[in-house]
Amino acid sequence: MKLIIGNKNYSSWSLRAWLSVKQSGLSFEELTVNIYGDDWQAAKRESDDIMPSGKVPILWDDETVVWDSLAILEYLGDKIGRERFWPKDETARGMARSMVSEMHSSYAALRQVCPMNIRKRFEGVIVPEEVRSDIVRILQLWAEARARFGQGGPYLFGTFGAADIFYAPVVSRFLTYGIGVPGFARGYMEAVWEHDWMQQWIAAAEDEEWVIEQYEAAPAQ
Ligand SMILES: N[C@@H](CCC(=O)N[C@@H](CS)C(=O)NCC(=O)O)C(=O)O
Known part of the structure; x- marks a missing residue:
């Protein structure tokens, strides 16, 4: 799995998704992007294939893409069992x-x-x-x-x-x-x-x- 997140200092939605993947116990790689940097709009356009929603966080699990922090938590709960989260x-x-x-x-x-x-x-x-x-x-x-x-x-x-x-x-x-x-x-x-x-x-x-x-x-x- 690959998790695309924003700046760790500022991106609260990214923190939620990152903690969710940690809590799932599944292994993942992460890619941190500098949201709201000078070249952010251009970077978004260029990364359209991996960032289809234009926002972070985004989780890729092989061919499956899940965006939005709550959807990511729910997706991981479905995958490993909800007891880990709820x-x-x-x-x-x-x-x-x-x-x-x-x-x-x-x-x-x-x-x-x-x-x-x-x-x-x-x-x-x-x-x-x-x-x-x-x-x-x-x-x-x-x-x-x-x-x-x-x-x-x-x-x-x-x-x-x-x-x-x-x-x-x-x-x-x-x-x-x-x-x-x-x-x-x-x-x-x-x-x-x-x-x-x-x-x-x-x-x-x-x-x-x-x-x-x-x-x-x-x-x-
Ligand atoms: N509801 C979404 C919110 C995602 C969101 O707004 N992400 C912000 C960063 S915290 C973002 O990517 N902003 C960049 C932009 O809108 O261009 C979620 O839970 O994932």
């Missing part, structure tokens, strides 16, 4: 699926105002009200998942799975923008951040030389 318990699984879908389809304000930037730390950021609402909603969901289903480990549903994969970029955003969170959330964020695969991704992000200026500015107050 809780066994039906009620927990219903909540995990809802949380992943909500992450995939919502939180536009948080995404727009606080883009992922793994290397960066801002101080004294005051986020607008609509971002605050997204943060409150996410913290409520994390609290509920941890309280109801988190007994088996430090992650949202105990062991590392789809929900942690999808919220991993949020963990990074909260750290980058210095978002104050309650103690239980700090513990959860630390568990995600210290996960071996996250540490591999972070190290690679730190080594990258690409800088996307539009994601380096502090959010407007």
Whole structure:
């Protein structure tokens, strides 16, 4: 399998797909492309055969192409068995699926105002009200998942799975923008951040030389 991803420092969708492939346990090669670099539009046109959606991430499995991070996770779940990604318990699984879908389809304000930037730390950021609402909603969901289903480990549903994969970029955003969170959330964020695969991704992000200026500015107050 081959996974095409964007800059590790900035591409949150790529992080989700990459963690999904890691979680599948299948071997894969990866190709990192410098999205939003000066030659990005030309690079996209030239790579039309391997990047048919014009966006990353994209997973190639022989002749099969899967684009979109959620489709990649689901494809891998179909291939190796959903237990690697989703809780066994039906009620927990219903909540995990809802949380992943909500992450995939919502939180536009948080995404727009606080883009992922793994290397960066801002101080004294005051986020607008609509971002605050997204943060409150996410913290409520994390609290509920941890309280109801988190007994088996430090992650949202105990062991590392789809929900942690999808919220991993949020963990990074909260750290980058210095978002104050309650103690239980700090513990959860630390568990995600210290996960071996996250540490591999972070190290690679730190080594990258690409800088996307539009994601380096502090959010407007
Ligand atoms: N919903 C898609 C979003 C993919 C996406 O927007 N990728 C961004 C990078 S994080 C991209 O490729 N942007 C480049 C462009 O639009 O030209 C997914 O989950 O994979």
